[in-house]
Amino acid sequence: MLTILIVIVAVLGVPLLILAVMYNLLISRRNQVHNIFGTMDAMLEKRWDLVPNLVATVQGYAQHEKSLFENVTQARSRAMAGQMSHNEMVQYDNAVSQLMGVFRATVENYPQLKASENFLHLQRTLNELEEQISAARRAYNAAVTDYNNAVEMFPTNIIASMFNFERKTLLEFSEQDRQNPDVGKIIR
């Protein structure tokens, strides 16, 4: 009787245990992705919060770029309104990154602005944030790669398809970051 019980436990229990381990692995990797995304989201928001300061600092010096600043502010309000999906967020993030490029290029034409204490402080904060965001993007991509590996590799892919774990997209930012920004196109 005891032997039969042990056999039943072994036959049912061991596969269940394996199933649970694989399921938990997928969950923990997905949570890691969400966790890092959450931190990145907070950093991006911090950067968005700097946009009004940026506009206020630069506006006085660069009157003829007024429309650009207005567009930046509008884009920011659009971004802040409502929840965004991961991909939308990435798009907006890229748009802001490019705007930062424009900002730097604009500043080059105004030596007075470059020397102002307010601007220098802003620039330091921005640079710091840029570095943190870049680290967060790399961490996000690493977490997504780990998660995608688990979703696609045998034997966890079986559990992934059973419980609808879907592949996530990596952030592709470096190529776009390197391009010259076309602000009109991004924020219109």
Place this chain on the structure above:
Amino acid sequence: MKTLDQLRQFYDTDLRRDLADFERQRQKIVSHSMIVFGVLAGAGGLAALLLIRQGMPPVFLLFILIGCVIIGGVYYYIAGLDYRSGFKEVILRKLFAFVEPGLDYLPGQGIAQPMFKAAGLFLHHIDRYKCEDMIGGKVGKTEIAFSEVHAEYKTTTHTGKSRHTEWHTIFKGLFFIADFNKDFHGRTVVLPDTAEKLFGLFGQTLQSWNSSYGQLVRLEDVEFEKEFVVYGTDQIEARYILSPAMMEQILLFRREVGKKIYLSFLGSKVFVAIPVQENMFEPKMFSSVLDFDVIAEYYAQLQLGVGIVDELNLNT
């Protein structure tokens, strides 16, 4: 940091005079020690002969020999004490002040054990800790400090009634601390990679199981991943510190030094440990101190520490 050519000039114009005094002292100590050894050997040999003639077993010859070596060694050590400390205080201090004027040299001090432990690079408990030859101050805008450190633990084995204690080195070499130009809250450690080199992908899995240093941080730089394994308390912070440019600099530094390197980033400080077998910043008794190569060796030892500032681009 001054170049080797500038050092040669300084050696010719300034240092050589002081070195000449120390060279005389060194020769005196060596020749006196030789005489003491000679006398001891003579007296010991005579005593041994007499004792053997009187029927003592030849094993006494061995005791006498050991006794002579110990007495000679103690004499040599004591006779050289003043010379060694004087050499460090005068020559090395002058040399280092010339090479890097912002630095101060304190031969008797070193990086304290709590600081060494706090870096979190070597987790083994320490039973014996020695440190000396502290060099600290500012290089450019960066505050640095480094010293020689030797940390050991002991194991004791009991066989019957006898107890045998053995000392094992945890770390011996140069331990360096500097201000890092980024602010962070957690800890990130960069260790030489052995598991991944040996076992490839399986090695990486093994590393992910080792949680004593924190979470495994997998970085995208393949070359860097081959050389190092990174653990951290925060995945994002680790990447914030180890930017692609920083990884490249660490790799270059590793290749330039040609030794294993350990790095830890904690509380806005960077800790670097470089294992070195030889006793650094020590005057040599059996080669002339007037030889420029000897001076160049101290320069290289100093450069190993000071060079980290440039290698890791800490002055930004």
